[in-house]
Amino acid sequence: MKQASGEKCINLKLKVWRQKAEESNGRLESFKAENISKDMSFLEMLDVVNEEIILSGKDPIALDHDCREGICGSCGAMVNGRAHGPEKGTTLCQLHMRHFSNGDTVVIEPWRSRAFKVVKDLVVDRSAFDKIIQAGGYISVNTGGAPDGNAIPVPQEVAEKAMDAAECIGCGACAAACPNASAMLFTGAKISQFALLPQGHPEAKKRALAMVGEMDKQGFGNCTNEKECEAECPKGISIINIARMNREFLKSSILS
Amino acid sequence: MKLDSKIPDGPLSEKWDRHRFELGLVNPANKKKFEIIVVGTGLAGASASATLAELGYEVKTFCIQDTPRRAHSIAAQGGINAAKNYQNDGDSIWRLFYDTIKGGDFRSREANVYRLAQVSNGIIDQCVAQGVPFAREFGGQLANRSFGGAQVSRTFYARGQTGQQLLLGAYGALSRQIAAKKIRLFTRRDMLDLVVIDGKARGIIVRNLVSGKLEKHSADALVLATGGYGNSFYLSTNAMASNVSAAFASYKKGALFANPCLTQIHPTCIPVKGTYQSKLTLMSESLRNDGRVWVPKIPEDKRLPAQIPESERDYYLEEKYPGFGNLVPRDVASRNAKHQCDIGKGVGDTQLAVYLDFKDAIKRDGHDAITRKYGNLFEMYEKIMAQDPYETPMMIYPAVHYTMGGLWVDYNLMSTIPGLFVLGEANFSDHGSNRLGASALMQGLADGYFIIPYTIGSYLAEASHDKVDEDHKEFNTSYNEVEARIEKLISIKGKRTVDNFHRELGNILWEYCGMSRNNNGLKKAKKLIKDLRAEYWENVLVGGSEYDFNQSLERAWRVADFLQFGELMVTDALERQESCGGHFNENYQTDENEALRDDKLFCHVSAWEYRGNSRKPKLHKEPLKFENVELTQRSYK
Amino acid sequence: MHWNSNRFILLLSSSIGKKLVMAITGLGFCIFLISHLAGNLIIYAGNDAFNSYAERLHTLGPLLILAEIGLLLLGIIHISTGAYLFYQNFRARPVRYKKKRNAGGRTIGSSTMPYTGFLILIFIVFHLVDFHFVEKADRSIYQIVLETFSNPGYTIFYILSMVVVATHIDHGFWSLLQTLGIDNLECMPVFRVISSAFSLFVGIGFGSLPVFITLIT
């Protein structure tokens, strides 16, 4: 049985980005996180720090979080320069303190991108992602009148590939980790899902053009195939989806 | 007040058709004149918003999270039921209906449940058309798995992320209508009050969670799809923002609250580790398809699982319930796990866990097959527990998961306040006293896609709706009350944090109003909660300030409501002097420790009416009539 | 299928369109490099062979000029688009991280593309001055090569430049396959290997010349 090695509790020094509101200036502020059980999640560690802050009459650190199961995509921050911290395929809420050592200094910063404005402290505005979806990240069917679910067979491997792409939780780590603050993995995953499934084909052309257009409009950078997004994606979504998006986009632009 | 469930006449299978025909219609051209507010963007809220907008209504949609796609429904893992009978294994609308009624221990309405089973098939079709990547067979057909409480394979799934995929489908439909300017979306808004004008629901007061400012929004009808109240227990599998506040505000404005004591404790969750724990993680029930539950035969056995030979393992579910084995309904599985731990056979450091073992399944189907089915769940388990479930059995323990109780609604899903419709987990409608696995997603989408679009139209067609101004007296009164309550919370500046109170409330409810209850404990809990609430309003410490992004204040408001609501739960539990489904009163059990119903006295829905903070709420009973099924003692032997 | 000029402009102004421009011009350079290298390797065959190759090349006359103009255009487009992308990407993150680490996706090649590109530009200027715009009346091209590489400082500069070129290609070639959408899950590792092999081939092919020349003189 694998067990957390060494002592059960650790002490850490945190340096957390504090920023009152979008237009305020921010800075790193230091906190002590003491007696942190190695079984805690990163967010539970922050809970402990926040309880102390509240008890001392100060403003607690703001951070989005909700499911704490790694599926809603709310949480996220740069931890020591890594999106969602040092573990691969893990959201911040699923990162456990056993991956830190006693005495570590931990720098925590919000996602940085022109398209993601800081709302407060570690909270950023990711509505740019919603805008990209609104531009065409769906299949236009009204409720009612859908044919039987088995009317269109979808080969298992196609369904699996589509699911690989559809797993995206929209956390923003891809854009945050990308040296160019590009949102190609996010956009590519959605375009891919529908490019793979037969249901998505009728609108494929329109979708690729509209979603890429909106992505550009939101001020994300341009992909230079650095693969950092794939390396940091908590769901391990492959950049193959970016290639597929490129293909879809080029097809739609050149052939019409 | 007389509760009228508005169940249509006629034979069970024709009720919904007949009702749809009888419902009034809004002329297509007139639809755009009606504004509808939808609070919540989970499966219920997102599907309702999208469908209403498609029909032509002007919709305003609200949610707490920064985007609709993060609603708590995203976390549902296992799957969604439908009576497709694709497997040819004997399923039918009738069987799904019967399983749901029986699984709910005969405390739900026949007509509602039958309708749910009827529309279930349309949901799958709709979701497939939206591009939800359900699991497929090699031939390209939809795959199914079986789920707790059913002997047929009727659960559709997308890996262990079915809720996510269904929600993203609904979110796509919602996004499409936002782009078409038929829906105005308001994210990061917390509904704090309901505005009732001339006896009708006409608007809400929300707090903008970024600026901290209060806003007034009016409409011709309201749809509440704000989810369940499992977080009353502090520790639950619900997302952190799940709350009772929106429903409770409506309750205070005159909507009756039905069966608040009926909560579901899910049998397969990752056990609690320490006091810092902020939430519990569910391991999908689908795991029980292949995993075998066991404990050591001898109490206090401290050996590692690998050292315990087969002959010294007690596969207690398989032994006790040979028919269903590990697939017994949730309440039964949970209570049995608790029982094993109570008699000292619990495992792990805390001895509050049982094993869920995949060794045999891996041997039988191979590592890869198991990975395909449960890969992400195994990964999640390993992340949290630092143990590899392919090598050593999982440890699991029950945790609060779902709430069957909710705002009382009639067959049209309308609450006792005209114009206030309640969908999804927030209403009480379909699951009786215990919900079957994979049925909540089905219900949320049934409500949103296929029921509310008809029934809300009828309401709007029938009543006359003068436009109301957001400066109406009632809006201002509400606004001022909310503002005063926020100021009060901030100004107490006591010594205990919000979470500290919440944790204590959770302990009380878990201890006395959890998996099993008894009258003495409930009475004690009632007193403890009352005292805790009194202390809260004198000694709570809320960090930060009012007009700011303030998560401490958000929680403070919710916990204030949980405290008051906790009392209602206990009151309801005390009133229901029987055991049924999720409500297991130790004073009422069969010789085999199964829940013992009292169909003479308690075959009803208990709906509570608010009468002020200091007065006991008034109980209204909606009798349940069973004309199509026979009330039997549930048995899964 | 019909040509739609509006679409085309839209395409070029989009992020993927600009990447497409980088990819196609980059591909052009790759093809050029192969032919250039093939020519240069004739040096190994000795003085006469190389000189006659150079002569034959010059008999192409207008065709050669056309090719040169083409290369110049490719260069201008590649560089200006690249510079614009670099500027846009810089602007995409106005506030930078105090602490940033790589997650293991980037390679030396990928993370230095704009810089290796810039270095290559400098190299090309020198290269053209030394070999193209040089006074050729009284010397054979073979002699020019020998003389230029007799300067050890220049030789080192040249070899280092080839390392830079190889680094640029290592990422660039794979990247263009990805941008053109040719990449897929099964082929990705193969493409990566091909890209590295190609970059090594170009780097060693060109880089070995001065070594060979130093050895024979």
Ligand SMILES: Cc1cc2nc3c(=O)[nH]c(=O)nc-3n(C[C@H](O)[C@H](O)[C@H](O)COP(=O)(O)OP(=O)(O)OC[C@H]3O[C@@H](n4cnc5c(N)ncnc54)[C@H](O)[C@@H]3O)c2cc1C
């Ligand atoms: C871990 C887990 C796994 C599950 N797995 C399954 C499964 O496999 N199958 C199944 O059938 N069921 C499952 N369930 C149950 C199911 O997920 C839920 O019952 C269902 O998703 C509830 O959907 P909903 O639309 O009613 O509400 P929710 O999804 O809870 O959405 C609530 C919405 O209301 C908003 N809201 C809440 N309060 C306010 C307020 N005051 N102001 C403004 N907005 C507000 C929220 O922002 C959110 O958008 C699972 C539940 C959990 C916890």
Ligand code: FES
């Ligand atoms: S809180 Fe939901 S993904 Fe981390």
